[in-house]
Amino acid sequence: MQKTAMFQTRVKNNLIGFRQGSEKPLAFHCDTLDVAELSEDSWQALAEGLGPKEIQTPGVSKALAELLSWADTSAPSVPAKPRARHKIDTLTVNVTQICNLACTYCAAGGDGTYGDPTTKISVDKTLPQLSFFLGKLDPGDKFTLTFLGGEPLLYPEGIELISKYLEQEAKQKNITLRLRIVTNGTLLNQKNIELLTRFKMHVVISLDGPPEINDAIRKTKSSNFNTASILKNLESLMARKNELASISLAAVFGSGNLEVLKCYEFLSSFPVDSLSLCFDHSSHDSSDSQKFFQEMQLVAESAWSKGQESELRRIEYFDKVFMVLDQKIRITNFCGSGKNFLMVDAKNTLTTCPWQAGKPEESVGHGPTLFEDRLAPYQEDLVSKNNCHSCWAKYLCGGGCMYSNQQATGSKHIKDAVFCERQRGLSLLALSYYGKCNFEDGYGVEEN
Ligand code: SF4
Ligand code: SF4
Structure with a gap:
């Protein structure tokens, strides 16, 4: 099999810096969803444990100040659109x-x-x-x-x-x-x-x-x-x-x-x-x-x-x-399961996910009747419900697949660590190619 270069990552506050092999480093702001190119000084400034006092190099110190000010910016809060109850589209x-x-x-x-x-x-x-x-x-x-x-x-x-x-x-x-x-x-x-x-x-x-x-x-x-x-x-x-x-x-x-x-x-x-x-x-x-x-x-x-x-x-x-x-639209739900999406099986029973069809305990309605009490637990967004707030990839992922979680951990809301590792890897991969698409000048192999 062909060899693939590993990603190196450095996290500071709500920024993640990353680089693959000898490519130029990039950074992603987990809240605003901005992607930026990093200078070598900024890459160094993201190194673990470095605070303003430890840094002696003026270039790195300036880069750290800039990064911290960028990290402080937060996405303008968009008022959530009120959604009619059980509006399934x-x-x-x-x-x-x-x-x-x-x-x-x-x-x-x-x-x-x-x-x-x-x-x-x-x-x-x-x-x-x-x-x-x-x-x-x-x-x-x-x-x-x-x-x-x-x-x-x-x-x-x-x-x-x-x-x-x-x-x-x-x-x-x-x-x-x-x-x-x-x-x-x-x-x-x-x-x-x-x-x-x-x-x-x-x-x-x-x-x-x-x-x-x-x-x-x-x-x-x-x-x-x-x-x-x-x-x-x-x-x-x-x-x-x-x-x-x-x-x-x-x-x-x-x-x-x-x-x-x-x-x-x-x-x-x-x-x-x-x-x-x-x-x-x-x-x-x-x-x-x-x-x-x-x-x-x-x-x-x-x-x-x-x-x-x-x-x-x-x-x-x-x-x-x-x-x-x-x-710059944050995904707060990996899928619309039970919110705007339902599954109708061949006997007109409703479930929240295609793979839950045929399981009576998963039924949330039948014909034109919805079981409100069974749908209620699905209404909270999955990033919150699945406790994903500390994950840098939360708004690219949206809290994960409830079915995967259930298969791996027995609960829809206890995360499947294997899923998360893959999801974060794929997010880094997509971010690095997003960088290639958007920062063409000078992006690629590091210049000496
Ligand atoms: S990768 Fe895992 S921890 Fe991160 S948002 Fe997705 S499900 Fe949650
Ligand atoms: S398999 Fe996962 S992502 Fe697909 S509908 Fe079911 S819970 Fe949602």
């Missing part, structure tokens, strides 16, 4: 809970069924449920619905009926509708592609790498499908790209596959809009997580050499962090 719907694949890492019971195979959601029960959520939105609001499963294209008729209904209702209520589908790509025949274009959907295809990897991980239950057939379908879909909102490819990594760079090289060869490269939320294996991070360093290097900022932004993680840094 993002839903995922399991239109089926069966699948034609059995992926090795499937968190939906190992076979897309969540332990309770359901061939078709009842559209008759789903439409009043959707009407309930749409009724809480205001004109001008946005509403996103993602079709999920199992494999959602095993029930295209359900997708069509739900989409038609939403389109009509959204138009009437002046709501901007965004429809998404996450599919394994095996059933993207002409008829189904036609369906997706009719509703101008965002299409996400799960693909874990080149055929030799994808076929081993995403195991088929019949001989009808393999990666070669999925790629043929992708080609047909790409031919209709202009009639879709977007096409993305999504890969998940964990013990079964840590070939992130190899996967990226393969996926990036398709001219799709974005690529999602995620570590398995249910894994908390430290060495797998570290390997994933090292591979992401290589991915970033490769993306930079292919197309600099625009190619890095095609990778969802980098795009998200760059947007936060551009717009």
Whole structure:
């Protein structure tokens, strides 16, 4: 494996200075979300234990004073927008809970069924449920619905009926509708592609790498499908790209596959809009997580050499962090679970997270009824609820994934240390490339 340079970090108050290998040091202000280049004097001034009295060098002493004054600046407090209670603007719907694949890492019971195979959601029960959520939105609001499963294209008729209904209702209520589908790509025949274009959907295809990897991980239950057939379908879909909102490819990594760079090289060869490269939320294996991070360093290097900022932004993680840094919007929730987001399973039971479907103790409602007492604990922001205030990366991360925490520690709010280590590493990686994008002059190898 190629070698990757380690990050050195130095923390002072709410600043973190960092440098990778021989590159110039940068600093990040954890509250204002500003990123700045550092001089060598400033880098020295950040060294642990140095206070104004210990510093003899005038340059370093001046740099420390400047850094401390920068650290003192705080972000102007933006009054939080009052949010209507349980205004859910993002839903995922399991239109089926069966699948034609059995992926090795499937968190939906190992076979897309969540332990309770359901061939078709009842559209008759789903439409009043959707009407309930749409009724809480205001004109001008946005509403996103993602079709999920199992494999959602095993029930295209359900997708069509739900989409038609939403389109009509959204138009009437002046709501901007965004429809998404996450599919394994095996059933993207002409008829189904036609369906997706009719509703101008965002299409996400799960693909874990080149055929030799994808076929081993995403195991088929019949001989009808393999990666070669999925790629043929992708080609047909790409031919209709202009009639879709977007096409993305999504890969998940964990013990079964840590070939992130190899996967990226393969996926990036398709001219799709974005690529999602995620570590398995249910894994908390430290060495797998570290390997994933090292591979992401290589991915970033490769993306930079292919197309600099625009190619890095095609990778969802980098795009998200760059947007936060551009717009200086602090993330206080890793996801909207239980706040603006809910999951509808194929029996119309509501949970706060796709991976909690099928667990009665996790249900927060059914049909058009919400269980207020069960939703109440989700309303506090996750940075506070998960005790993340001392973490320098808190506003890039947003307090972490409750599902990951639960898998690792048994509690949604006791942090998974492996997740945190990876998240902070990825944050440093994104920050260092943000520096490369924004401080082109003189950034790079240190001058002598
Ligand atoms: S990295 Fe960990 S400690 Fe930091 S904000 Fe995320 S979950 Fe909290
Ligand atoms: S808790 Fe984690 S797995 Fe569940 S929706 Fe949020 S980010 Fe996704």
